[in-house]
Amino acid sequence: MTTTMTSHTIAVLVNDQPGVLQRVSGLFGRRGFNIESITVGQSEEEGLSRMVIVTQGDDKTLEQIEKQLYKLIDVIKVVNLSSKPMVARELALIKVKSEPAERPEIMGVVETFRAAVVDIGTNSMIVQVVGDTEKIDAMIELLHPYGIRELSRTGVTAMIRGNA
Amino acid sequence: MSAQIPAVRSTEQLREKWMKPEVITGSEILLRSLVLEGVECVFGYPGGAVLYIYDALYGFKDFHHLLTRHEQGAIHAADGYARASGKVGVCIATSGPGATNTVTGIATAFMDSVPLVVITGNVVSSLIGTDAFQEADITGITMPITKHSYLVRSVEELPRVIHEAFHIANTGRKGPVLIDIPKDVSADKTLFEPVQSINLRGYNPKVVPNHHQLEKVAAAIKEAERPVILAGGGVVYSGGHEELLEFVTRTEIPITTTLLGLGAFPSGNPLWMGMPGMHGTYTANQAIQNSDLLINIGARFDDRVTGRLDGFAPHAKVVHIDIDPAEIGKNVKTEIPVVGDVKTVLELLNPLVGRSDKADAWRSQISQWMADKPYKYKDSDTELKPQWVIELLNDTTKGEAIVTTDVGQHQMWAAQYYKFNQPRSWITSGGLGTMGFGFPSAIGAQMAHPDRLVISINGDGGMQMCAQELAICAINNIPVKVVVINNQVLGMVRQWQELIYENRYSHIDLAGSPDFVKLAEAYGVKGLRASNKEEAKQAWKEAMETPGPVLVEFVVSKEENVYPMVTQGSTIDQMLMGDCE
Numbered sequence: 237m238t239t240t241m242t243s244h245t246i247a248v249l250v251n252d253q254p255g256v257l258q259r260v261s262g263l264f265g266r267r268g269f270n271i272e273s274i275t276v277g278q279s280e281e282e283g284l285s286r287m288v289i290v291t292q293g294d295d296k297t298l299e300q301i302e303k304q305l306y307k308l309i310d311v312i313k314v315v316n317l318s319s320k321p322m323v324a325r326e327l328a329l330i331k332v333k334s335e336p337a338e339r340p341e342i343m344g345v346v347e348t349f350r351a352a353v354v355d356i357g358t359n360s361m362i363v364q365v366v367g368d369t370e371k372i373d374a375m376i377e378l379l380h381p382y383g384i385r386e387l388s389r390t391g392v393t394a395m396i397r398g399n400a
Numbered sequence: 401m402s403a404q405i406p407a408v409r410s411t412e413q414l415r416e417k418w419m420k421p422e423v424i425t426g427s428e429i430l431l432r433s434l435v436l437e438g439v440e441c442v443f444g445y446p447g448g449a450v451l452y453i454y455d456a457l458y459g460f461k462d463f464h465h466l467l468t469r470h471e472q473g474a475i476h477a478a479d480g481y482a483r484a485s486g487k488v489g490v491c492i493a494t495s496g497p498g499a500t501n502t503v504t505g506i507a508t509a510f511m512d513s514v515p516l517v518v519i520t521g522n523v524v525s526s527l528i529g530t531d532a533f534q535e536a537d538i539t540g541i542t543m544p545i546t547k548h549s550y551l552v553r554s555v556e557e558l559p560r561v562i563h564e565a566f567h568i569a570n571t572g573r574k575g576p577v578l579i580d581i582p583k584d585v586s587a588d589k590t591l592f593e594p595v596q597s598i599n600l601r602g603y604n605p606k607v608v609p610n611h612h613q614l615e616k617v618a619a620a621i622k623e624a625e626r627p628v629i630l631a632g633g634g635v636v637y638s639g640g641h642e643e644l645l646e647f648v649t650r651t652e653i654p655i656t657t658t659l660l661g662l663g664a665f666p667s668g669n670p671l672w673m674g675m676p677g678m679h680g681t682y683t684a685n686q687a688i689q690n691s692d693l694l695i696n697i698g699a700r701f702d703d704r705v706t707g708r709l710d711g712f713a714p715h716a717k718v719v720h721i722d723i724d725p726a727e728i729g730k731n732v733k734t735e736i737p738v739v740g741d742v743k744t745v746l747e748l749l750n751p752l753v754g755r756s757d758k759a760d761a762w763r764s765q766i767s768q769w770m771a772d773k774p775y776k777y778k779d780s781d782t783e784l785k786p787q788w789v790i791e792l793l794n795d796t797t798k799g800e801a802i803v804t805t806d807v808g809q810h811q812m813w814a815a816q817y818y819k820f821n822q823p824r825s826w827i828t829s830g831g832l833g834t835m836g837f838g839f840p841s842a843i844g845a846q847m848a849h850p851d852r853l854v855i856s857i858n859g860d861g862g863m864q865m866c867a868q869e870l871a872i873c874a875i876n877n878i879p880v881k882v883v884v885i886n887n888q889v890l891g892m893v894r895q896w897q898e899l900i901y902e903n904r905y906s907h908i909d910l911a912g913s914p915d916f917v918k919l920a921e922a923y924g925v926k927g928l929r930a931s932n933k934e935e936a937k938q939a940w941k942e943a944m945e946t947p948g949p950v951l952v953e954f955v956v957s958k959e960e961n962v963y964p965m966v967t968q969g970s971t972i973d974q975m976l977m978g979d980c981e
Contacts (some may be wrong), residue, residue, distance in 0.1 A: 251602065255539065259543060307724070374939055
């Protein structure tokens with residue numbers, strides 16, 4: 237057991253019931269567990285949703301998080317994704333100021349990152365970027381000098397690589 | 401006893417009667433389902449959102465309904481019923497304020513793992529979320545203090561929900577389950593067919609332990625020189641007290657039982673060291689601190705037991721047996737975790753274990769401690785000592801009564817000086833420490849056991865938090881013997897202020913309390929008072945000889961403290977011994 241604080245990505249398969257997000261997030265809140273990001277959506281099975289939660293904590297905290305989650309009746313399965321090789325992705329929409337003269341420069345940044353411009357206004361554009369958290373942080377940093385008007389990130393969704 | 405409590409009517413014929421498929425209202429479905437779940441008695445309070453349910457209850461005789469005077473009384477009574485009987489306690493409250501009045505009782509049951517099904521009404525579905533009259537999001541409010549909860553969306557769901565709620569409440573680590581029923585759902589009709597099966601994918605409590613872990617426990621016992629058993633409420637809840645006795649008899653390991661574990665092991669057994677922790681015995685705390693093997697059976701290492709965690713049982717290898725895996729390692733590092741139902745675990749473990757032969761010197765050491773440092777107090781001939789009062793109750797009832805308590809000094813004295821020999825005889829709010837719990841929980845306990853003597857021990861503070869339920873005792877002739885240990889102050893707060901806050905007695909004086917004898921009489925309950933030993937013996941004798949409910953007020957000394965005491969932030973061997981020295 238180590239006591240170092242590390243980031244963990246946990247997938248939680250839950251019954252698609254009203255209030256289930258409140259049960260899970262409430263559990264984190266009242267037990268003092270941290271939530272860096274939480275995403276929820278449909279899973280491969282009808283009636284079940286998958287939540288992906290990114291949390292900070294030592295191994296003991298992670299163990300408690302898993303055990304406490306399993307106590308919720310609506311929780312079917314808890315998987316610590318970050319204990320195995322995983323694919324983690326986040327999506328961000330970034331509305332960046334762009335006078336016509338700046339557009340080619342911004343497009344250059346966007347292309348380098350394999351991001352996409354999904355909307356262009358008279359003096360702004362929306363950039364869509366998908367990738368791991370670091371890539372999105374980097375993209376935001378590069379677009380920052382042009383002036384970010386609005387930013388919306390989805391939080392991380394993730395899966396274990398291969399057949400696991 | 402001359403209890404004239406309405407007879408319980410849950411029989412197989414009754415079940416058959418209600419099994420036939422029929423189109424009925426949600427309210428009728430609720431009542432029939434409760435009968436099918438074996439419910440004998442519910443505690444409740446009507447109001448607008450549960451009027452259909454109460455309409456269905458009109459003339460309904462297949463279980464008994466007790467109308468309390470406050471929803472807090474109802475839920476604590478349901479809790480006492482559950483703790484005394486081992487069955488699920490049921491409480492009904494209306495929406496909004498009715499529902500929120502149950503919150504303290506739900507949290508009390510949650511902390512102590514008591515199986516309850518709490519039924520609340522809600523406003524009609526179309527008004528939910530509009531801040532309608534008497535609307536409260538009770539499922540949201542109680543989410544952190546329930547094992548699970550349901551907001552019923554349609555009448556078709558109701559049979560399944562009720563069946564699941566009972567299953568969840570009374571299996572695994574037990575706990576309260578809330579069912580919130582909108583008014584229209586209780587009025588709507590559907591074809592009712594009793595639900596036979598349960599399909600809860602995410603809920604599979606592990607009852608049978610891993611055999612390999614049991615072998616490790618047996619090996620550890622063989623090697624231990626200073627083993628100790630710490631047994632808790634889990635023993636009582638699993639019904640594993642006989643298996644525990646066998647385990648101790650086989651191994652001859654000294655045992656301490658937590659506050660909620662009192663009665664799980666016979667107090668007369670020479671290996672019993674009393675209770676551990678903040679107001680535990682010198683022996684139990686020294687034994688834990690010096691042990692090399694600590695076997696926790698169904699206790700959760702509450703901070704009132706462990707004291708300062710980083711100095712708790714510093715030399716011990718820890719075995720933790722618990723049905724809730726999340727309890728293992730939560731507070732105390734555990735070398736041998738055993739997940740399973742206590743009774744099942746002990747049944748499987750007993751054949752593997754023998755006498756801990758290396759622990760003979762340890763056993764003599766423990767006997768020595770027990771002889772040297774028992775619980776003690778300075779008795780008086782001029783004033784009544786609360787400990788003496790508890791001893792009086794214990795002596796005259798031979799430890800056979802069901803005792804419920806409120807919270808505070810009297811609770812600790814009762815735990816220390818009443819000697820319990822059977823499980824489900826001791827009912828107290830351990831985890832939440834709920835004042836107002838003691839008296840109504842006794843009503844529930846008496847409903848569960850009409851023929852047993854039920855004594856409710858209260859302080860003068862807590863008695864005033866649910867005193868209105870005296871009416872229930874009077875009207876239903878529920879023969880609870882209500883004891884009020886009156887020291888005219890909030891005693892435990894006073895004790896802390898004396899010992900920790902340098903005698904700064906801030907707002908503890910309960911001057912203005914009612915004359916408890918007159919209060920009892922006002923409700924139609926016999927009231928008696930005693931201020932010295934002779935009066936006390938006489939009053940208690942009269943109470944015992946009087947059929948029906950009686951309140952006895954014992955006026956005791958104000959300055960008495962509970963000793964020993966471990967102050968917060970200390971390890972449990974750093975005890976203030978006080979009069980026990």
